[in-house]
Amino acid sequence: MSTSGLSTQPARGMRDFLPEDVRRREHVVAVIRRVYERHGFEPLETPAVENIETLLGKYGEEGNKLIFKILKRGEQEASGQADLALRYDLTVPLARVVAAYQAKLPKFFKRYQIQPVWRADRPARGRFREFYQCDIDALGSTSPVVDVEVLSAVSEVLTELGFTDFAVRLNHRVLLTAMLESAGVAPEQHGEALVALDKLDKIGAEGVAGEFGARGISAAAFERLQKVFDAPEANLRSLLAGHTAGTSALDELAIIMGLAESTAAAGRIRLDPSLARGLSYYTGAIMEIQVPDLAGSLGGGGRYDNLVGMFLGRDVPACGFSLGLERILVVMGEREMFPKGLDAAAAEVLVTIWNEDARADALALAGDLRHAGLRVDIYPDADKIGKQLKYASSRQVPVVAVIGDEERASGKVSLKDLRSGAQQTVPRAEAADAAGRILKA
RNA sequence: GUGGGCGUAGUUCAGUGGCAGAACGCCUGACUGUGGCUCAGGAGGUCGCGGGUUCGAUACCCGUCGCCCACCCCA
Numbered sequence: 001m002s003t004s005g006l007s008t009q010p011a012r013g014m015r016d017f018l019p020e021d022v023r024r025r026e027h028v029v030a031v032i033r034r035v036y037e038r039h040g041f042e043p044l045e046t047p048a049v050e051n052i053e054t055l056l057g058k059y060g061e062e063g064n065k066l067i068f069k070i071l072k073r074g075e076q077e078a079s080g081q082a083d084l085a086l087r088y089d090l091t092v093p094l095a096r097v098v099a100a101y102q103a104k105l106p107k108f109f110k111r112y113q114i115q116p117v118w119r120a121d122r123p124a125r126g127r128f129r130e131f132y133q134c135d136i137d138a139l140g141s142t143s144p145v146v147d148v149e150v151l152s153a154v155s156e157v158l159t160e161l162g163f164t165d166f167a168v169r170l171n172h173r174v175l176l177t178a179m180l181e182s183a184g185v186a187p188e189q190h191g192e193a194l195v196a197l198d199k200l201d202k203i204g205a206e207g208v209a210g211e212f213g214a215r216g217i218s219a220a221a222f223e224r225l226q227k228v229f230d231a232p233e234a235n236l237r238s239l240l241a242g243h244t245a246g247t248s249a250l251d252e253l254a255i256i257m258g259l260a261e262s263t264a265a266a267g268r269i270r271l272d273p274s275l276a277r278g279l280s281y282y283t284g285a286i287m288e289i290q291v292p293d294l295a296g297s298l299g300g301g302g303r304y305d306n307l308v309g310m311f312l313g314r315d316v317p318a319c320g321f322s323l324g325l326e327r328i329l330v331v332m333g334e335r336e337m338f339p340k341g342l343d344a345a346a347a348e349v350l351v352t353i354w355n356e357d358a359r360a361d362a363l364a365l366a367g368d369l370r371h372a373g374l375r376v377d378i379y380p381d382a383d384k385i386g387k388q389l390k391y392a393s394s395r396q397v398p399v400v401a402v403i404g405d406e407e408r409a410s411g412k413v414s415l416k417d418l419r420s421g422a423q424q425t426v427p428r429a430e431a432a433d434a435a436g437r438i439l440k441a
Numbered sequence: 442g443u444g445g446g447c448g449u450a451g452u453u454c455a456g457u458g459g460c461a462g463a464a465c466g467c468c469u470g471a472c473u474g475u476g477g478c479u480c481a482g483g484a485g486g487u488c489g490c491g492g493g494u495u496c497g498a499u500a501c502c503c504g505u506c507g508c509c510c511a512c513c514c515c516a
Contacts, residue, residue: 007506007507009507012507012508062514062515063515066514066515089516117516119515119516121514122442122513122514123508124509124510124511124514124515125509125510125511126515126516127514127515127516128516131516132516133516134516195514198514199513277515278515288516295511295512296514296515297515297516298516299516300516322516323516324515324516325516326516327516328516352475354474384472384473384474384475385474385476386472386474386476387476388475388476389475389476389477390475390476390477392476393476393477394476394477400476402474402475404474405474406474414474414475416475418476418477421475421476423475
């Protein structure tokens with residue numbers, strides 16, 4: 001509440017990040033970027049705003065509704081029409097970029113992109129209207145090596161951040177369709193059936209059977225599918241017997257899982273026929289990372305071999321994965337997984353100001369200490385020295401430098417270690433070295 | 442979109458149909474060359490917003506906006 005009556009809250013679903021928040025975010029982003037680069041992915045950035053036609057029709061019906069649209073401006077504003085939109089994910093802009101710069105880009109283009117996206121969703125735990133996605137995508141190859149590389153990179157990120165209990169759920173769009181066909185679900189009911197199947201781990205088999213019934217899908221179909229969910233490895237092949245596309249999709253997943261054993265994703269992947277994923281552009285393998293204490297996922301991805309084709313007119317195979325920064329932060333925060341150094345003080349040394357005449361001296365000393373590589377703050381006013389020390393203490397700055405009348409007369413600086421209370425007076429030229437020694441002690 | 446909970450000081454929250462409270466934080470002083478501890482004092486509120494009931498509403502009723510939790514969906 002402000003005195004003016006104006007709300008000080010950020011817009012719904014948006015957040016301010018205070019220094020402590022930013023440090024945490026940057027810590028996680030640094031790990032992600034390092035691992036992505038280690039896997040040979042190159043950085044890319046695209047505009048926050050896209051032409052609206054670029055985004056429409058890429059995310060499915062639900063996705064379309066959640067796009068933040070931007071009204072036409074000026075005289076056109078009254079028309080209520082939108083011609084621009086905030087980007088909804090990083091994958092569709094990537095597809096546009098690949099189509100636009102195909103001549104410049106390498107045959108196999110691997111890029112990472114860490115930028116905010118916007119969705120007009122209802123905010124909830126770990127869900128915001130502005131959030132960062134940390135994407136990797138590899139374009140130009142249909143090889144399962146690509147799918148495995150992507151899984152390896154994100155698994156390595158999570159491992160490096162300290163996650164020990166994440167699991168990768170793996171499925172395949174073609175396999176899903178094949179399963180429904182083999183089970184006897186009519187093609188026009190596939191969408192409904194997938195929504196119900198996706199809830200299996202939440203509402204159980206009876207629940208899904210009920211949903212099937214409510215949507216007019218035969219009970220016999222669900223019975224055939226249920227065996228598969230109970231024991232996918234044992235029963236999938238027999239369900240798919242004679243279904244060529246389904247069988248080869250299953251073979252593809254088996255290859256991915258086999259190859260992944262040689263990477264950081266080893267032991268993490270679980271074939272999960274109930275995984276559906278909402279975005280409509282996926283065509284092949286789909287995957288999602290889960291952790292026990294979060295209802296949603298830490299990230300998701302998959303193969304989308306014809307999204308680029310929507311821009312280019314010629315398909316370019318692609319596979320990618322998106323880690324959700326805020327999901328990772330929510331879980332790391334609750335589990336207290338952040339390293340201790342992150343809440344370090346903003347400065348290592350606070351230079352005090354004795355009186356108005358000493359301001360230039362203080363600034364010069366701060367400059368010297370900074371040139372020596374120290375993080376140095378300077379108190380802005382010639383307040384009582386006790387107040388300046390109190391400020392340093394409250395900000396957890398470990399060392400305070402004082403040039404009082406006595407120090408100035410003798411060309412010296414007093415350095416006080418606030419942790420121990422010890423104080424020493426050294427020649428001005430040795431101040432940086434002495435401060436460094438105190439900090440290391 | 443569905444169900445539930447909550448909006449009171451900078452923060453976390455008490456509270457009552459009749460003068461607006463605590464803790465922490467903040468400011469000042471005790472302590473005019475030294476922080477933490479202690480003590481004394483002080484500032485800070487249209488009780489989310491709008492309407493209704495009432496002699497009187499921060500409290501009761503209705504609406505609205507915002508936040509939180511669960512579901513749905515997603516990263």
